[in-house]
Amino acid sequence: MIDSILDRMTLEEQVSLLSGADFWTTVPVERLGVPKIKVTDGPNGARGAGSLVAGVKATCFPVAIALGASWNPDLVKQMGVALARQAKSKGAAVLLAPTVNIHRSGLNGRNFECYSEDPMLTSGLAVAYIEGVQGEGIAATIKHFAGNESEIERQTMSSDIDERTLREIYLPPFEQAVRRAGVMAVMSSYNRLNGTYTSEHHWLLTKVLREEWGFDGIVMSDWFGSHSTAETINAGLDLEMPGPARDRGDKLVAAVREGKVDAATVRASARRMLLLLERVGAFKSKPDLTERAIDLPEDRALIRRLGAEGAVLLKNDGILPLAKTSLDRIAVIGPNAATARVMGGGSAQIAAHYTVSPLEGIRAALSNANSISHAVGCRHNRLIDVFKGKITVEYFKGRGCNGDPLHVDTVDKGEFFWFELPSDELDPADFSARMVMQYAPEESGEHVFGMTNAGLARLFVDGRLMVDGHEGWTRGANYFGTANDEQRGAATLDAGRSYELTVEYEPSMASEEGINLIAVRFGVEKPLGEADIAAAVETARNADVALLFVGRDGEWDTEGLDLPDMRLPGLQEELIEKVAAANANTVIVLQTGGPIEMPWLGNVRAVLQMWYPGQELGNAVADVLFGDAGPGGRLPQTFPKALTDNSAITGDPAVYPGKDGHVHYAEGVFVGYRHHDISAVEPLFPFGFGLGYTSFRWGEPRLSVREMGPDGISVSLEVTNTGDRPGSELVQLYVRSPKAKVARPDKELRAFAKLLLQPGETGTAVMKILPRDLAYFDIEAGSFRAEPGGYQLLLAANAADIRSVIDLPLPAGYMQPPSTA
Template identity: 55%
Template sequence: MTDINELVDALTLEEQVSLLSGEDFWSLPAIERLGIGKLRVTDGPNGARGGGSLIGGVKSAAFPVGIAIGATWNVTLAQEIGTALAREVKAKGAHVSLAPTVNIHRSVANGRNFECYSEDAELTAALAVGYIRGLQENGVSATIKHFAGNESEIERMTMDSVVSERALREIYLRPFEDAVREAGTWGVMSSYNRLNGPYTSDSRWLLTEVLRGDWGYDGVVMSDWFGSHSTADSVNAGLDIEMPGPTRDRGDQLVAAVKAGEVAPETIRTRALNVLRLMERTGALQGSAPFEERSEDRPEDRALIRRAGAEAAVLLKNEGLLPLTPGGRVAVIGPNAKVARIMGGGSAQLNPVHAISPWDGLAARLGEEALRFAKGCSNHRFEPVWSGDLQVAFYEGRDFSGDPVHVDTMEEAQAFWNPPLAGGKVDPTHFSARVTGTFTPEADGTYRIGLHSVGLSRLYVNGTLVADAWEGWTPGRTFFEQGCDPVLGEIALTAGEPAEVLIEFASLDQVGLGFAALYAGIGLPLGEEAIEEAVRAASEAETAILFVGRSGEWDTEGSDLEDIALPGRQDDLIARVVAANPRTVVVLQTGGPVEMPWLDDAPAVLQAWYPGQEAGHAIADVLYGDAEPGGRLPQSFPRRWADNPTFSQDPEVYPGQDGKVRYEEGVFIGYRHYDKVGIEPLFPFGFGLSYTDFTLTGLAVEAAEDGALARLTVSNTGDRAGSTVVQLYLGEDGAPLPRPVRELKAFEKLALEPGESREVMLSLPPRAFAWYDEGGACWRVTGGSYRIEAGFSAADLRQQADVEIGAAVIAKEAQR
């Protein structure tokens, strides 16, 4: 039986209900009676981790993170990445990728900005469409997330995002709308938060009236993990699948709700039919192949990731220093120089097939003999993880009583303990564990010990209690807000003398995301002498390259940043190295903006983001001119944290207060905010330098029956081939309500040879001119004269033209 309408009617009520919740963490149950296979999902969006833990597991290709893809402004490249990721998902035995993440950069401090594309809805929507098409044209479902209003990680599982319908329609829902109408996404994931009252997973307005009614969606809506909150309400609202399994609110409870008349049998049939449609689309419906997860290190993936990483790099400043010419000694300096910062933290992280650090990339190009390394300072949030040959013993109960029921090894003192734990021998909600091993210091000194956990923990060194996260444990800002804040201790150790380390752990009653976790780190703080060594290295080299920024400890799901200053003493390090060597390049790796008090003195600054596993190769390609710095900023960089759109004296605006965060700025986020309040950002939205020069000429805009068409010519006037992004902004001065000074409405990325010119045609559909009328529940074009500006950033607009457009009302169901 292959007709899903016949198949759903052949299912019993209990079988239909079984399809509406996970069987385990990553899959839905098979129904062998009718030959229905098992649907499997995997985390994304910068890879496919498979069914393993967030740490370790089968290795996967690590692609550039979302903000890096956003910086490419390249829809075709996003589709190529989606195509490659479809292969990765299949290699992990899955049918569904939990990606892409398209929440908007509302605040510069959101810990998950790295995973999202942009502050701009139109750029985000276009890239999402390309990415989804790449996945789904190859038989893998996208699951666009998080729907909707999840623009902060602070109390995200309970926070009520209070957003006007106009701001939702014009900004926050736009990527989801195009994902449905243009890309035909097969999956949507509801967010954790509340939206204007109800949880999104219980919101009939969001899941049924908007998603299925206004946009005509026929795919599946699944909850974020542990993000559903009810039985009848969520099913009636439009939530198809509760994840993960085993079920908490469905199963027998949902069957009982149907029999009690709280949920109509036809509603259950519709939800089950949606799931069967997804299984049919992805080949899972009759899938009978044995489950297998493979690691596939493909040369074509390495090449794509390297190319995409270079195309994402944004050249922020260049006083003629870049591209570099090989020759002379190069000082490679900074806390990110010998560490491959390839991804952010949280559910997007994975075990990469390999990871190329900047040092690796430069050594491969120049030879190690040409390089000199100096770390200078540290930038970690947590002490470096304790690693080695560690042993963990699990006990029944929380008091270490009796003999261990399971003993295993660990490579490092970092663990996510999800069910099934210890091969099913341990109750994951009621256990204790001892981790033992040694730490041999390389130098004498007072070492810092850091410990945080989801559960009670304490750490002993040579029998002495050094870090206690047991007494007075409370949840904080680690492990998705499920873990305590780091507890720090210090102990003096002698070089070469092994120290015995013991960690004791006891689980707590599981709430929220339902896991236990542990992290223990040991590190020797760097002092003034480390910066002095870096300054000496820089002064004795022809060129100094500084690799600074953050890491996935800072840019992570589950925790917003407290500010946008570079962590630790990095600002001091940069200032002193730049003063020591006028040929210094600063390479930033962050998931968003940082303050740059040293900018005026630095001759060259490159923003490299987290560009995936080929990071070091991609960065070296750009530094030495093998590749163009192809990126343009997808997010405005403010001069200081207080300039950003969510800064307010009212904490309810950000970070939220008493369970509510109010989007008071409405549609005025990102560059719209800076234009409105007259603040000049450090670097504007869309900005990025090239190794060549471009001009724009001849902008002409003609009204048409279906909107307007803009024409202009772009020319490469330099002596190198290069790429640029032509950006088209629209403004309306006479609107009956406040509108931004300008809004991005179309763009095109193009590569040109030296001296080459090309005509670019950009369409402006009726929706480009419209604003959302809450009172009339429609899209409305005021009519009259509209200003069209073309340029290379929101602040570099070189051509302007006006066009007359008639007044109109656009029905919700109309296509763009």
């Protein structure tokens, strides 16, 4: 059928398939019955075509690092199934996920959106995720291919990575997604790889992806991430997104006529697009692009379970789990206590059905809610609190908010990110909007107003200009680098009085990098200070236990910018020190998208890392704190004692964050625990670390054969729960290699098994490795090579806790070209 359609297509029609129709859909060819399909973000929820911050509600699942911490492919596959169902509810046939870039620096703004520092763990979870999604008839899109481990100058930066490091660290998750999961789509990254944009990288997209790995799906650009016509399609980029066409369309037709692009190349890309439509069932029934909100009890239960499975208990002197009946007074403190920080920022954002804050979850878990006291203590927000309340929005043709409004809306939040305007009569390049709202402060005193805008905007308070985001506008870090840095203004306000706030907005379509967005965010807050910390300290002093919820949120852990450091932002460290001094029973609950430094660690009794676990956050937190569920997580990323202990933080800007448009991955394959091993730098918490509420006894490991052969080898190990609570144990299998002609890590993760056991129950961890798991990539030979000799298998609870060492001979040398399965 596909070839028949292609034979009847004109060149122009074939070309039309190779660009989006708009932000989220492909171009139909109605004459030949070729429908359009919709794509949707993202990794932790299916948003649909709505705004990043509004639109049809969607189910919010845990972010990728929380899934990485679960080390549970079976649960991740279940989440993939649920996400496919959510994608269908948004009329989408393609899910733009998963993200499998590697945790390199610890400062990447999208660290939360990626699984792990280890390519094997990342690969296993990505394969499970893709199998879950695609098993339900929805295409998964693995991203970002490749070398996108930082958000700094990401549209232009060249990630300079040698081939061995690429093959061993950064490419395996993509390779396994193709070979094992049959992923249907790959998204090229914004950055350049060794000087060439990945969207124009023939070696990457054709030689490696298609010819070596056998990929037969489509390659799409990241949004506005393609920059040329002939170069991209000749390299292997099929779909330019978003639409309408910028470098394809008439330009591509002309390139074929002029001989710069072979007509067969266009046909091959068009064929892959039609094959995608066939695979997602678009030819069998016309896709229904209607968007609906479905909030299912089974999804709620899965999210809650995943939250506990990914929760990592980093420290516990016996205070956890808390006994519900023996605590008369519980202090719930911190900037993340009463606010549900359920997701990171950027394109992964969705409008969740609901969110449960830790304070709400704890209150729901306890029969005596009166025993709970609450204090904020301090803020950690990077941007001023967004305005929440009734806002009347008037839309006008042209700039300046002149004449009668064409359309009027009422919304409840001061953030607008328009993919589509509310009327087809409004031109995204030539419209304006006026937002009017009332603000009545609860307390008198100085208040700070803030606004950031992709476009031009002004904020007025009772008619007086308070924040000018118009005159002198310059590009900053917000909204993927298309908006200015937040502009602020302060005023003294009186409690009980109502003030009229007005924001006037108009787009500015000028862009240095081709990314054109229209967005504005504004808010107001009364700053907190030492008096608020003092109030939190008193709250803690009068409690039996102080639960302190700290960390970051989606303003810090976000697409578009990297973190400035690895410390808790704001006054949180001061809050921790003072609360811990006032209450000896202080428990820290962290929410971050990656590692942080912990100078206060010795002053608290327990530390629980919850990441951003989705809409059931508060319930999952309560489950773990009170022992209704055990903390099932293990670290997917090393937590260093200090930022400078990270392999990428050398003091040389060429290594990180980059210099003169290049970032040099000088550490090579020694990323994460590999770096800590080889440099003997002790981490704060090692890769794979995590505590639980029970104890386990490990038996002696057994091998299926005595030496490595072509069919591989299985390792089995009995594990018994010797405690009085159910719990999960993780067995990690590392390979240690003999000396080779290249420097190799001390050990490398090659398999793992997670067991959930009841008290007294014994289970068997079974792990299989293949000859390639002993290999490194030999650049000269262009192959994976394992030299003959004595290897070792290390059975470990984490990267620093080796329980058994097994000698494994490899009698004959092994070499595998990357083009073989």
